[in-house]
Amino acid sequence: MTTTPPKDKLPLANPQAAGSPPAEPARAASASAKARGLADFVEGLVSGSRLRRSGLPTKPELPNAKQDEAEEDPPELLDLLLQGPDAVVVLHREQGEVIEVGERFIEWTGIPREQLAGKLFLDFFHEPERKIARTLYEDAGAGGVHVLELPCALPGERPRLVEFTAAQSKAGKGMFAVLIGRDVGERAATERYLRMERDRLNLFIRAMRDTLVLLSSAGDILYANPAAEQTFEPYELPVVCHRWMTEFSKNDRSDLQGLTSAYEGQTLEVDNGDGRIFLVTRSFLFESGRKSTVMLMAKDITDQKLIEKQNHQLEIELIRESKLAEFGTLSAGIAHNLNGPLTGVLGFCELLQLTRSDVKEIEHIRRQ
Numbered sequence: 001m002t003t004t005p006p007k008d009k010l011p012l013a014n015p016q017a018a019g020s021p022p023a024e025p026a027r028a029a030s031a032s033a034k035a036r037g038l039a040d041f042v043e044g045l046v047s048g049s050r051l052r053r054s055g056l057p058t059k060p061e062l063p064n065a066k067q068d069e070a071e072e073d074p075p076e077l078l079d080l081l082l083q084g085p086d087a088v089v090v091l092h093r094e095q096g097e098v099i100e101v102g103e104r105f106i107e108w109t110g111i112p113r114e115q116l117a118g119k120l121f122l123d124f125f126h127e128p129e130r131k132i133a134r135t136l137y138e139d140a141g142a143g144g145v146h147v148l149e150l151p152c153a154l155p156g157e158r159p160r161l162v163e164f165t166a167a168q169s170k171a172g173k174g175m176f177a178v179l180i181g182r183d184v185g186e187r188a189a190t191e192r193y194l195r196m197e198r199d200r201l202n203l204f205i206r207a208m209r210d211t212l213v214l215l216s217s218a219g220d221i222l223y224a225n226p227a228a229e230q231t232f233e234p235y236e237l238p239v240v241c242h243r244w245m246t247e248f249s250k251n252d253r254s255d256l257q258g259l260t261s262a263y264e265g266q267t268l269e270v271d272n273g274d275g276r277i278f279l280v281t282r283s284f285l286f287e288s289g290r291k292s293t294v295m296l297m298a299k300d301i302t303d304q305k306l307i308e309k310q311n312h313q314l315e316i317e318l319i320r321e322s323k324l325a326e327f328g329t330l331s332a333g334i335a336h337n338l339n340g341p342l343t344g345v346l347g348f349c350e351l352l353q354l355t356r357s358d359v360k361e362i363e364h365i366r367r368q
């Protein structure tokens with residue numbers, strides 16, 4: 001557990017080495033004021049006024065007898081903040097110098113702690129983002145939140161997207177700002193991926209040639225894609241959707257009140273009454289196990305039905321012609337089978353006419 005030294009015994013910032021010439025009076029006074037202000041800031045942290053409102057423990061719960069003994073031994077609260085999962089940076093508001101940093105900030109920047117002390121906060125960022133970085137600590141009292149790209153000094157490491165939250169210290173005469181940074185790179189990548197998927201899905205829905213309509217549980221139209229708006233007039237679409245839902249409700253009576261089709265979907269061929277036929281599929285979208293939205297997808301199959309009807313008629317004609325061909329083949333077979341005996345009879349009649357020309361019945365037999 002660390003102990004905060006009294007303000008009057010704090011060492012001056014950037015102390016001179018032994019034997020070196022004394023510092024300039026103005027610089028020494030500024031460093032002394034900065035050190036004492038930092039002491040006030042740390043004392044304000046461990047005093048519990050701000051942290052008690054945030055829910056963090058400020059002092060250990062001790063019996064009353066030992067409370068006075070532990071009063072002058074503040075907890076390791078500053079170490080807890082600096083070693084937490086977020087990047088903590090304590091800055092001088094006027095000069096923008098780094099006073100103290102957390103372990104996470106050291107890891108993200110790839111710079112050792114000894115090189116961070118006294119470094120300007122703006123030097124961590126590229127030129128386009130330095131204006132936002134300056135706003136963070138100069139306007140820390142406004143409690144601003146900004147996302148900055150924090151480069152890493154280690155080779156091969158990619159910059160991180162860090163969301164910084166700034167707050168002005170009430171202790172230390174307000175000369176210090178506390179910045180809390182959170183890595184939002186994964187969240188930003190996830191949001192970017194979701195936006196890409198949303199745009200791709202939106203593009204797919206708008207390019208659909210089939211009608212897509214979303215209805216509320218009360219039957220109100222929530223969304224209609226461009227294909228639905230081109231297929232039906234604005235006044236016609238609600239009537240058509242109501243007609244389709246009525247057709248589905250008729251089948252729900254024989255489908256356990258539609259429980260099966262609710263999860264698997266149901267498809268019907270519906271005559272629109274104006275000569276058009278639609279293949280309509282109804283599905284449900286669920287929220288918390290309850291039906292929240294009805295999705296209707298309809299495809300105009302009028303041309304397909306016309307082609308199927310024409311194909312059916314052609315098929316009937318082909319069947320009839322096939323039967324006629326079979327009848328002709330059968331007739332030809334019968335005629336062939338009859339020609340054999342008749343040829344023999346005719347040949348025998350010609351022989352009789354050659355041998356016995358007085359027989360008059362031969363000519364009559366040939367004619368028959």
